Amino acid sequence: MPWARFSFRTTMTNANTSKPRLRFAPSPTGYLHVGGARTALFNWLYARKFGGEFLLRIEDTDKARSTDESTRAIFDGMEWLGLNWDDGVVYQGANLERHRSDAKRLLDNGTAYRCFCTPAQLDERRREAESRKEAFKYDRRCDRLSPEEVERRVGAGEPYVIRFRVPDGTTEWEDMVHQRIVFPNKDIDDFVILRSDGTPIYNLAVVSDDIAMGITIVMRGDDHISNTPKQIQLYRALAAPLPTFAHLPMIHGIDGKKLSKRHGATAVGDYQHYGLLPGAMLNFLALLGWSPGGDREVMTLPEMVELFNVDGLQKKAAIFDPKKLEWMNGQHLSMIPVEDLEPRVTPAIVTARLATEEELVERRDWYLRLLDLLRVRSRTIDDIVRQAGPYFLEDIEYDPTAIAKNWKDPAESSTLLRATRDALAIVPDWTIEPLEASLRSLAESRGITAGKVFQPLRVALTGMTVSPGIFEMLIQMGRDLSLKRIDKAITALGV
């Protein structure tokens, strides 16, 4: 069927003929940035939602800045977030030969030309243009060289780059988030596609790889909008079908400027170590630039896949608000099954030397109950660990403000704690009703409010003014530890 093939090649794009193929293409020059993570997330969501494929390509063509450590950090971040990719990782640097031969193809089919201008000459002309307050544009002087001269200079071993000859007219596309975007070609420079050392420039490498990988949807940050007309010209010159482009808004810091280290943590890994849940991070990132519509905010990853749609994509840059991220994490902390929370917290508990993994396995039910008790008043995993000390440690420290506030008069507190211990020692059943009855009647018999009994006891048990409810805590600590703590408190009071 030659006719069918003909029509496919000339009128169809990849995007509407096959299942979607998307990619995330970070360059390994640092860590996985939250902006990059969000780009990855949207690509991933689209692929998962519409039955497509999500690929990972490491853009390591800049040898000077790329490191294996950064590549590792990207993998780690993606893995932590749970953004799994299909197929093997593509390393752009491995495709050097194809990049070169594509550049050669463009030279051969007349859409590109050799340029012998040196960087120094270019700089010079750029400065001149600037001093005349004019926009610098390459003047195409090397495109006017005769074939004989080009041949002579190449023969003489003169270095050259390959430039793409941008045709007249306009370049436009229907962006998935911005709708129609139009660039007059006269504003686009004849850009370099191959350096004098034979390595490709970004725009060529990207287009060459996206074609080779069969990418049908290019979804990336909108700082790439001005690269897009160049890339579209490259697709055309290489006679390849055009992908659909989607340009996502940027993420800014609190001051409205591009998010950077000045604004605090920007690496995904920072948030991992800070004690965030990947689900919360993803949820928060998704809301920065996308909305399912209506009032829906807190979502699990599967729910996001379910709800994801292109219409909800935002055009406006969003400001990264760490406060809301924390809140979101608190929501996820309370929302997920405690069995799923446990493996996230355990490493932190072990690192804090509160318990060994074996001990936690041994007392798993008790441990899960504790997590359940602590997570309500926590926004991060670190918050949980901070509160967990008194339930594991032999000795506790007394917070000075807690003493000042609730053990004002040592003699009085000591007497009260002795009475409390005596009351607790004879509680028949270490469960909530008998415990509550016992302590409340103690308060009553001494003519004080229940809080006056609870607060000094709280300090005795935890050393702090803040904790879960007093009865839940007594039960969680158990009779022996609770009584021991009270005795130690009495000793500490020294009366």
Added chain:
RNA sequence: GGCGCUAUCGUCUAGGGGACUAGGACGGGGCCCUCUCAAGGCCCAAACACGGGUUCGAAUCCCGUUAGCGCUACCA
């Protein structure tokens, strides 16, 4: 400078010509619950950048202005 993108509470957003006295969430303030702290519930303050059109009617459509951001390399 040139080109491009964008514009609803401080922040994230709902909204796609009449349902808007503009809704929700974070943050802020207050109240309730209560043994502390959270969580939760209730309430309050807080926005359609500006100017022109189009229309009976505009947050919504069009055009300007302004502002912010991005790009403007033999970086990615």
